[in-house]
Amino acid sequence: MYKVLIVDDDPVQCRLASEVVERAGFTPFVANSGTQAMTLLQETPGIGAVLLDLVMPEMDGMAVLEAMKRQGHAIPVIVMTAQSSLDTVVSAMRLGATDFFVKPVSPERITVSLRNAMKLGTLETSLAAERARRSGTFSFSHIISKSPAMARALVLGKKAAASTIPVLIEGESGVGKELLARAIQGSGDKSGKPFITVNCGAIPANLVESTLFGHVKGAFTGAIADAPGKFREAHNGTLFLDEVGELPPETQVKLLRALQDGEIEPVGAAKPVRVNVRVISATNRRLLNLARDGLFREDLYYRLNVFPIYVPPLRERMEDVPALVETFIARFAAEEGRRVSSISRDALDLLMTHDWPGNIRQLENAIFRAVVLAETPVLQPADFPQILGLRRGADEARLPGPSLFTPAEPIHIDDAPALPRLPDPEPIVIPDRFLDPTGNLLPLAEIERDLIVFAIEHNAGRMAQVARQLGIGRSTLYRKLKEYGLENDVA
Structure with a gap:
């Protein structure tokens, strides 16, 4: 309040x-x-x-x-x-x-x-935090938290910001791990430098290495130009590896080398490239449990887990809910042009009794929805039908129950199961038009014959246009048609 x-x-x-x-x-x-x-x-x-x-x-x-x-x-x-x-x-x-x-x-x-x-002050604070986030100067003063449970994470974050020590941030999904990483960067020597975010769980397994370390032109099918990769994009700045526990085993080996030697090897490159990058990683599962189960390399775990910081879930720091709610209301009301200014005591009490399995991200989405649908300037309990449905029963909820995007009950990171690893997709083999099935070059006459057939089909039999596009005269074209036995097909 x-x-x-x-x-x-x-x-x-x-x-x-x-x-x-x-x-x-x-x-x-x-x-x-x-x-x-x-x-x-x-x-x-x-x-x-x-x-x-x-x-x-x-x-x-x-x-x-x-x-x-x-x-x-x-x-x-x-x-x-x-x-x-x-x-x-x-x-x-x-x-x-x-x-x-x-x-x-x-x-x-x-x-x-x-x-x-109040609304103006909250909105100005929110805008200042967004500007700082975009400029790379986001600091701990921009983090909304008054909870004692969060105080230790902030103290550790400030100590980590004073050095270049590798940091591992652990916590459930939606607790604000990326914000803490941005505050560490914005409060240290790399303030204002690049902050590159990579969600390791959202990249296809066959593209992880190229995404992180880059590739050179021609390294694989589709590599039509050089790509720097996220490490080189973050040069002299910070690379934030979100959900680092989802990295494939073969990529973990190259990441370990990059952390130890400060060098990366782009796919297809002849020599490694030196980079100056501070790596901050995050996970919503205990890396120790993944390493114990053989799903994560132990040597990489010890390399990343030099300075661990645990971010508690929202249900363990409910003191932060009122300030977060006020901030979200001011921001979404301004963005959506809604005349919503505050929340009633009953509605706030309702939010304070919820477990929030999706943490701050779920609270943010709930406020967004309530601001859009609210009929009065003050949010009421009826503006949160999903939360009401869980508290009083589905019969009192005006809309369907909890979102399928968040679990029905909170899951602590110690109990979170590892996501199943999908097998690597089979590479799509595109036959080369200049090679036979055994890999040998086709005869020149056969390649020329196929090209003429394709040109005739492409131009719908217009022979003058076929000759012009092939760069030969019409008499030469008809001679080659006779030579390859195609004159009857054209006629």
């Missing part, structure tokens, strides 16, 4: 504003002076908005706005004052105020302004 800081030297105004803030579903904090307000901003995390009176003794509202701007507090500020001067409004807005109203003001006006300010 968001916190609102009320700054006013009038006790009556503070009490009235506190009641309005509580009725709006927020937690009020009161400061009777500008100095006390700055102290609370420093000591109280999670303040989402400020209701600020301009006229106060000693440090007035304008001085508070200047101090907040100077100290980098990017918190929406709603200014309250008895003065309606245009100069005052302009000055406050220039210092960062997001709204302005003259006392007395109705409770409804304060509530609407607060919700708009």
Whole structure:
């Protein structure tokens, strides 16, 4: 739940504003002076908005706005004052105020302004995180988490960011392993450098080696040009190997060499290529269990598992759900043009009681669906029929039950079975038009005969066009037709 800081030297105004803030579903904090307000901003995390009176003794509202701007507090500020001067409004807005109203003001006006300010602040935070993600400067401050269960993962991530040690991130699907990897990169020496993501489980087995290490022109059928591969794309940056446990055994050998020697060998290349890449890997299954079962090389496991970080599932850090919900609501409402601003207490309680087998990704999709279908600005329990169906029974759900894309119950990574490895597909053999079945070259006359037959069929028997495309005269064409016994076929 968001916190609102009320700054006013009038006790009556503070009490009235506190009641309005509580009725709006927020937690009020009161400061009777500008100095006390700055102290609370420093000591109280999670303040989402400020209701600020301009006229106060000693440090007035304008001085508070200047101090907040100077100290980098990017918190929406709603200014309250008895003065309606245009100069005052302009000055406050220039210092960062997001709204302005003259006392007395109705409770409804304060509530609407607060919700708009919260939404704006959340959306700005989300946009800042997206910009940082795209620029390679995503840091731990952009990760939304207040849970003690997540604190250890963040501490380990910050330590990993200070070095180039290989990192293995373990956790269930949808817990945010890639975000943690981006934060490690964005907080270290490789900030702003390439961050290349490879989902090892989504690449066909016969293309994994070429995708990772690249290939040269002509290395195999279809290799019509050189391809650098993901390692060279990530040169001087970070390569994130997601679902690394799904790599085929033959690729694991080459990956081990690349990690040990800093060299890769593109498919078909005559010599290796040196690369400077930091590898961060992730898996939703315990690599130790896969190595024990013979599905993953032990030497590669020990090479990757130098600095393991375990990301707990969402059900073990439910304290993060309210902040995540607010962020998703602001983002999807802006993207879809929906007038959804918050979630009701009953709906939030409903989400807090769910196990979330698909973790944050499932929560994100649930909020997306609710924002699109919501009939009111505040999300209600009825906007989550799938969750209601699990809690109260399928009869009360308006739509079908849980999505088939997530398991019905949570599965811990220690108990997650290995995915079955599909056999490599049989290569498609395309016969060469210049070779006979034994692999020897065909006679020139036979190749020429087949070419003439093809040209005649391709041009529907138009002999002038056939001769022109073959680059010979019509008399020469008819002579060759007679020579190869084709004149009767043409006639």
